[in-house]
């Protein structure tokens with residue numbers, strides 16, 4: 001399995017954003033074309049813009065719902081009608097309807113508290129995903145029996161949280177960036193339950209669960225330096241395999257009681273030419289694996305008729321309308337964000353929503369030398385040799401996008 005680990009020496013890296021932190025990865029024999037780079041730049045920028053917009057609307061929705069008294073929050077009611085009657089921002093109302101459409105959370109006969117709970121889970125996973133695409137989320141956790149020595153600190157990855165037992169039977173958590181201690185974080189700000197872990201051994205076994213809590217803390221509270229984000233073409237072998245249906249994937253490795261995602265986001269670059277909107281959705285899908293650590297529970301391979309009878313929309317039969325499944329499903333996040341921010345293809349000057357500042361549809365940056373990024377990635381790849389498997393996005397037969 002180690003052969004499928006990412007080896008930067010056989011690849012070419014091309015910056016796709018002006019800061020050079022987001023890099024396209026291709027095989028040496030397949031240099032990226034200007035057109036591919038342009039579209040990759042476009043869908044990358046648009047993914048971030050759309051996710052940020054969706055997060056804003058979810059936050060407004062949360063504030064609106066949470067402003068009620070606790071008594072009010074636990075009464076069963078028609079929440080959609082309540083917001084219509086209160087004439088809330090139509091985009092916030094639309095976001096609520098999309099929460100129902102993609103995550104099956106009842107909004108007409110439910111408590112406000114239940115809806116808030118679902119909205120927060122989906123917001124938090126989307127926040128990690130968005131921050132990950134922005135180069136913020138490559139954080140590690142190191143569990144140690146004592147405060148790290150200078151030698152141990154010198155071996156830490158760029159962004160590392162260090163967890164050590166304190167003197168009172170609990171734990172102390174510190175954040176190191178570039179091997180310099182930046183902050184001590186109160187355990188309660190991450191998750192009070194960490195203090196119940198009795199030993200270094202058990203903390204190590206559970207590290208892949210603890211890091212999930214830390215990632216959310218990091219996404220919400222820390223402004224760290226920008227990591228490189230790699231968006232690679234799928235392997236040549238998969239490109240040439242007529243039976244291959246995977247249009248995107250990311251690697252994961254089993255660690256203790258759970259798994260961790262790592263490495264580049266893989267995306268079939270042929271979509272950039274033929275189906276750019278599907279490429280956007282695929283990038284958001286894979287990013288929610290890579291940075292939101294969301295799984296695959298079902299795909300939007302089926303069609304459902306629209307209520308107004310005019311056409312149909314992609315629909316995931318296999319989710320069985322289950323909110324817990326949908327909240328842990330990459331395709332649900334990708335189609336949710338697309339639906340909240342407009343399904344009519346990629347944005348351009350003729351097709352851009354009213355909320356979007358046209359200046360944000362960024363032009364392509366100048367070409368930059370990728371030299372330093374190569375060196376950096378080889379360090380990163382070393383830590384990720386043990387490949388546990390792959391999360392796939394399988395292409396949807398008959399899917400067409402203009």
Ligand SMILES: [Zn+2]
Pocket residue numbers: 285289295296330391392393
């Ligand atoms: Zn997937």
